[in-house]
Amino acid sequence: MNPIETLKLKADLLVEGVRAGGEALEGLGTIHKEQNHGLFGWDFEDHVGTKLPDDFVLPGGTIVQFRKNSRSPFKVRRCTNGLDLYRLEERLCEVNWLPRPEFYDKKTLGGNPMVRIGQIGGEDCLFFCYQNHCSYFAKKQQCLFCNLASTSDTYDSVLRKKEVREIGEVASAALEEGVARHVLLTGGCFNRQREIDLVRDIMASISAQTGLEGIPGTILPSPAVGLDDVLAYNEAGIRAIGFSMEIWDEALYAAICPGKAGAVSHDDFLQGIRMAVEVFGEGNVYGVFVMGLEPRKTFLEGVREITFLGANVVPFVWSPNPGSLLEGHRAPTAEWYVETVLEAAEIVYAADIPPGTENHCYRCDGNSLLHDALRLRGIE
Numbered sequence: 002m003n004p005i006e007t008l009k010l011k012a013d014l015l016v017e018g019v020r021a022g023g024e025a026l027e028g029l030g031t032i033h034k035e036q037n038h039g040l041f042g043w044d045f046e047d048h049v050g051t052k053l054p055d056d057f058v059l060p061g062g063t064i065v066q067f068r069k070n071s072r073s074p075f076k077v078r079r080c081t082n083g084l085d086l087y088r089l090e091e092r093l094c095e096v097n098w099l100p101r102p103e104f105y106d107k108k109t110l111g112g113n114p115m116v117r118i119g120q121i122g123g124e125d126c127l128f129f130c131y132q133n134h135c136s137y138f139a140k141k142q143q144c145l146f147c148n149l150a151s152t153s154d155t156y157d158s159v160l161r162k163k164e165v166r167e168i169g170e171v172a173s174a175a176l177e178e179g180v181a182r183h184v185l186l187t188g189g190c191f192n193r194q195r196e197i198d199l200v201r202d203i204m205a206s207i208s209a210q211t212g213l214e215g216i217p218g219t220i221l222p223s224p225a226v227g228l229d230d231v232l233a234y235n236e237a238g239i240r241a242i243g244f245s246m247e248i249w250d251e252a253l254y255a256a257i258c259p260g261k262a263g264a265v266s267h268d269d270f271l272q273g274i275r276m277a278v279e280v281f282g283e284g285n286v287y288g289v290f291v292m293g294l295e296p297r298k299t300f301l302e303g304v305r306e307i308t309f310l311g312a313n314v315v316p317f318v319w320s321p322n323p324g325s326l327l328e329g330h331r332a333p334t335a336e337w338y339v340e341t342v343l344e345a346a347e348i349v350y351a352a353d354i355p356p357g358t359e360n361h362c363y364r365c366d367g368n369s370l371l372h373d374a375l376r377l378r379g380i381e
């Protein structure tokens with residue numbers, strides 16, 4: 002399977018979802034890394050009581066998120082030598098689940114299972130959601146694609162609020178084990194100053210318990226609109242920052258993200274990104290989008306503008322997941338995603354933005370296609 006075929010297959014798997022038979026799931030939660038729903042649920046169906054893989058590896062090292070869909074034509078089956086991926090009855094390729102980190106079985110000094118605090122995304126990204134709560138749900142103004150609240154209620158698999166000290170403990174355990182190369186931190190939207198103070202404390206805890214001076218990783222905070230906010234995150238010690246703009250087209254942004262659009266305008270985001278590039282440096286800032294909810298034309302305009310500012314782009318492939326207001330809808334075709342992301346990759350390549358080294362590489366993000374498209378151009 003050549004790299005462009007792998008990219009197309011990954012797009013198919015993200016759009017159509019995948020199934021896995023009983024034997025193929027043996028070892029999930031013991032030998033192989035299972036889903037723990039650190040923030041959102043990306044499957045097309047809930048699966049309480051059944052352990053499923055978080056993500057898996059295609060030939061060539063491509064990581065793809067596992068999105069359960071009982072109606073998908075794709076199925077992972079156990080074979081004599083391991084696991085094979087099929088489209089209906091046609092064998093496509095070998096696949097592999099990822100190894101389960103040892104720290105998933107450990108507890109913090111406070112007695113909490115570490116896996117309920119931090120989880121590994123892909124092969125090497127340690128993820129912390131420091132608050133599984135978003136104030137927009139109570140106001141019925143949540144983003145239409147978001148299932149943060151229902152994921153928490155359905156699975157209750159992670160602590161909704163994590164102690165700062167325990168986040169540091171988990172980071173130390175994961176780094177010592179060698180399963181984390183960088184960290185990714187985020188939380189739902191809440192009070193700006195409280196969030197800045199919390200992130201500062203978390204960084205201090207990680208530094209104290211790992212001995213690291215700068216934290217290799219990315220913070221995706223509630224939108225930072227002022228220079229003071231950007232400086233505060235930078236001074237906290239994290240090396241990169243991202244802004245979840247979600248949708249480039251302004252009218253669609255207001256319609257799809259009513260709460261967030263009421264608090265932070267399209268221009269506020271751009272101002273934040275501009276300032277962050279000055280403070281964090283080119284390539285260390287990300288504009289984060291949900292890809293598949295707006296026309297190709299406006300999405301690519303966004304990619305062009307963001308890279309013009311010196312930032313990188315992270316476009317997640319939309320999942321019409323349970324509990325979100327768009328549950329049961331359909332994403333664009335895999336062909337649409339492939340064609341659009343190849344154009345986006347050309348824009349990023351031409352802009353010559355340094356690739357972000359702190360997160361969002363092809364080994365972390367099983368739900369983005371852009372890294373895979375950039376790998377075709379030799380950028381990793």
Ligand code: SF4
Nearest residue numbers: 135143144147189190
């Ligand atoms: S801001 Fe939107 S995407 Fe983020 S947690 Fe709140 S509702 Fe979900």
